[in-house]
Amino acid sequence: xxxxxxxxxxxxxxxxxxxxxxxxxxxxxxxxxxxxxxxxxxxxxxxxxxxxxxxxxxxxxxxxxxxxxxxxxxxxxxxxxxxxxxxxxxxxxxxxxxxxxxxxxxxxxxxxxxxxxxxxxxxxxxxxxxxxxxxxxxxxxxxxxxxxxxxxxxxxxxxxxxxxxxxxxxxxxxxxxxxxxxxxxxxxxxxxxxxxxxxxxxxxxxxxxxxxxxxxxxxxxxxxxxxxxxxxxxxxxxxxxxxxxxxxxxxxxxxxxxxxxxxxxxxxxxxxxxxxxxxxxxxxxxxxxxxxxxxxxxxxxxxxxxxxxxxxxxxxxxxxxxxxxxxxxxxxxxxxxxxxxxxxxxxxxxxxxxxxxxxxxxxxxxxxxxxxxxxxxxxxxxxxxxxxxxxxxxxxxxxxxx
Amino acid sequence: xxxxxxxxxxxxxxxxxxxxxxxxxxxxxxxxxxxxxxxxxxxxxxxxxxxxxxxxxxxxxxxxxxxxxxxxxxxxxxxxxxxxxxxxxxxxxxxxxxxxxxxxxxxxxxxxxxxxxxxxxxxxxxxxxxxxxxxxxxxxxxxxxxxxxxxxxxxxxxxxxxxxxxxxxxxxxxxxxxxxxxxxxxxxxxxxxxxxxxxxxxxxxxxxxxxxxxxxxxxxxxxxxxxxxxxxxxxxxxxxxxxxxxxxxxxxxxxxxxxxxxxxxxxxxxxxxxxxxxxxxxxxxxxxxxxxxxxxxxxxxxxxxxxxxxxxxxxxxxxxxxxxxxxxxxxxxxxxxxxxxxxxxxxxxxxxxxxxxxxxxxxxxxxxxxxxxxxxxxxxxxxxxxxxxxxxxxxxxxxxxx
Numbered sequence: 001x002x003x004x005x006x007x008x009x010x011x012x013x014x015x016x017x018x019x020x021x022x023x024x025x026x027x028x029x030x031x032x033x034x035x036x037x038x039x040x041x042x043x044x045x046x047x048x049x050x051x052x053x054x055x056x057x058x059x060x061x062x063x064x065x066x067x068x069x070x071x072x073x074x075x076x077x078x079x080x081x082x083x084x085x086x087x088x089x090x091x092x093x094x095x096x097x098x099x100x101x102x103x104x105x106x107x108x109x110x111x112x113x114x115x116x117x118x119x120x121x122x123x124x125x126x127x128x129x130x131x132x133x134x135x136x137x138x139x140x141x142x143x144x145x146x147x148x149x150x151x152x153x154x155x156x157x158x159x160x161x162x163x164x165x166x167x168x169x170x171x172x173x174x175x176x177x178x179x180x181x182x183x184x185x186x187x188x189x190x191x192x193x194x195x196x197x198x199x200x201x202x203x204x205x206x207x208x209x210x211x212x213x214x215x216x217x218x219x220x221x222x223x224x225x226x227x228x229x230x231x232x233x234x235x236x237x238x239x240x241x242x243x244x245x246x247x248x249x250x251x252x253x254x255x256x257x258x259x260x261x262x263x264x265x266x267x268x269x270x271x272x273x274x275x276x277x278x279x280x281x282x283x284x285x286x287x288x289x290x291x292x293x294x295x296x297x298x299x300x301x302x303x304x305x306x307x308x309x310x311x312x313x314x315x316x317x318x319x320x321x322x323x324x325x326x327x328x329x330x331x332x333x334x335x336x337x338x339x340x341x342x343x344x345x346x347x348x349x350x351x352x353x354x355x356x357x358x359x360x361x362x363x364x365x366x367x368x369x370x371x372x373x374x375x376x377x378x379x380x381x382x383x384x385x386x387x388x389x390x391x392x393x394x395x396x397x398x399x400x401x402x
Numbered sequence: 403x404x405x406x407x408x409x410x411x412x413x414x415x416x417x418x419x420x421x422x423x424x425x426x427x428x429x430x431x432x433x434x435x436x437x438x439x440x441x442x443x444x445x446x447x448x449x450x451x452x453x454x455x456x457x458x459x460x461x462x463x464x465x466x467x468x469x470x471x472x473x474x475x476x477x478x479x480x481x482x483x484x485x486x487x488x489x490x491x492x493x494x495x496x497x498x499x500x501x502x503x504x505x506x507x508x509x510x511x512x513x514x515x516x517x518x519x520x521x522x523x524x525x526x527x528x529x530x531x532x533x534x535x536x537x538x539x540x541x542x543x544x545x546x547x548x549x550x551x552x553x554x555x556x557x558x559x560x561x562x563x564x565x566x567x568x569x570x571x572x573x574x575x576x577x578x579x580x581x582x583x584x585x586x587x588x589x590x591x592x593x594x595x596x597x598x599x600x601x602x603x604x605x606x607x608x609x610x611x612x613x614x615x616x617x618x619x620x621x622x623x624x625x626x627x628x629x630x631x632x633x634x635x636x637x638x639x640x641x642x643x644x645x646x647x648x649x650x651x652x653x654x655x656x657x658x659x660x661x662x663x664x665x666x667x668x669x670x671x672x673x674x675x676x677x678x679x680x681x682x683x684x685x686x687x688x689x690x691x692x693x694x695x696x697x698x699x700x701x702x703x704x705x706x707x708x709x710x711x712x713x714x715x716x717x718x719x720x721x722x723x724x725x726x727x728x729x730x731x732x733x734x735x736x737x738x739x740x741x742x743x744x745x746x747x748x749x750x751x752x753x754x755x756x757x758x759x760x761x762x763x764x765x766x767x768x769x770x771x772x773x774x775x776x777x778x779x780x781x782x783x784x785x786x787x788x789x790x791x792x793x794x795x796x797x798x799x800x801x802x803x804x
Contacts, residue, residue: 153575154572161562164559164560164562166555166559169559178718207718208721208727211721214719222621315584316579316612319606319609319610322609325610
């Protein structure tokens, strides 16, 4: 860490200039910091012709998340290396990393400013017809090509060790799997749904199933996950879709990445009841979201199957019954982790705009209750929901709580 | 490796003298090499009063196992560190390591020469009433205290990385899970059971289940396993029982260790039909072996439950339904891995005396066929055999093949 210094705008300009061909020495470069300044510095470096790059630097500050939670700047290495690996596998849907400097904990990457963040668009009721099919490709390829189907034991174990990422995993272990199911001070619960939150703290059947999902999060290194595939990590427009922010990357259960995205689509589904006043528009948005979930799973399953059939390097896993079983367990895991995401985003520390931006408190509470009900059912029924249609039917037949 | 030199008897004497209080400088020490000389040198260093220690040194030779399979001397580190960790947790049943030298790849440990190797005793029809209850304690304690119930994410991940052991894991991946299910040149199949071996190569339903067990072997780091708990790794007498040879140690599924031992007891069960001519003695030995399997599982489950209830450090896993589920999956895994052990010891590269020492070829073939039949049933039925009694009933009702 001796070389580490917090970047000034000038450092960011210099970093961008030195490590890419985008700019010329004669360019007059502007650098503007626009991150939240809490975890990372994020600079946009731009020349007069409007070409731009992003410089992201991890801050070594102890950030407080409830209790104090210092975060290693090694997360910049994790982020850069996950993006580089995923970028080699699926360049279409991974933000491009141009350079990474370990000592400075800084990453130089392409600017996706021409795209928008998926979450705010979904909150505004926008639709992106290619979202699910593009994310299905991204998930199938990045997860398959880092799995036991492709890597041999030595390669896989080396990669597992490279991406242990214990500190950031601990955040997920706590925020995702522990806090929402007990009366933890880090939880963030709106008064109106306190009774429903309390039910979680005494629901031992639910807690047992969440423990199984947590145990798999800890001890099921199936593939190199992005680790935080929520709608705030996706840049999108009508044509393109790119994933950013891979600092939570590690070897974990494949269903965690798939389920995080399904959970975020369902959070928006629940939120739309309070966000969208027009009934026809509400129905359209709901139909869109459910179609996307269906396309996401079908596209993922079909691509992953194709890859298993044609590109498995490990002969033991070329067996078609095994491949069928494997996909079924990914579906069950995905549904379970989607359920966890619904619950933790409603009563845990980190909330989402899909619910928070519902202005009317009663409507918000109703959407939050729906998210909790859905979350619980997904977790509890994940082994009996053996097709994505069964999941969609469950969602559609959900009665909106009072 | 610059310090590494193959030990002479004199080096072994010096190593034992320098790194323990067992001997005095004035002692006249004898050192005798008695290993198989293929993988390791094993010296017994003894003084005139009859006190003795063992010096084990890993050889860097490329050993040929079918194809050439060079083995890192880092396995001495793995062996020493696994034994030291397990020894801290369960000193009663782990061979004591007095010193380990990384550069020399040498371990100084207690001499268990007053005990005998379990396999040869079982082959001779001997019984050790405390075997199962002692091994149940060993397995429950070593596996619980290295699991997610006790270690936090950071500790666990650090340990997982320390014990990746890719080279020795690869041996198991191949010999245990791959070779027996295809026509591999490494396989070692007696002519008489070639038809039954061939059935394995075309049994896609069985291969699918073995693939699931192999995937868990690769990607289910539940606890620090011994990794090779067979009856040749256990020193025993009427009072004591100690486990040696931990070079295959790594973080894997708990059921692998438990199942390896059950599989070895069942190999002896199958072998007894050909080893024991006297019907009454045969029945007695069978009864003993089944009782030991029952006691092993019941003792393990009861101790592991007790530990989960009283010593879980991770609150999420304090849930009793989760703990019940956890033990059930360990049982299913154990039965599955026991099945794999039965099959691979019968048709794979490394055979066992329990079958090989049957002098009559026809009788040996009959026992081997029984081992294969049992192995297949255990693997295929592991999820429906939900109690150890159901497993024992299955074994007892097995008809001896022609």
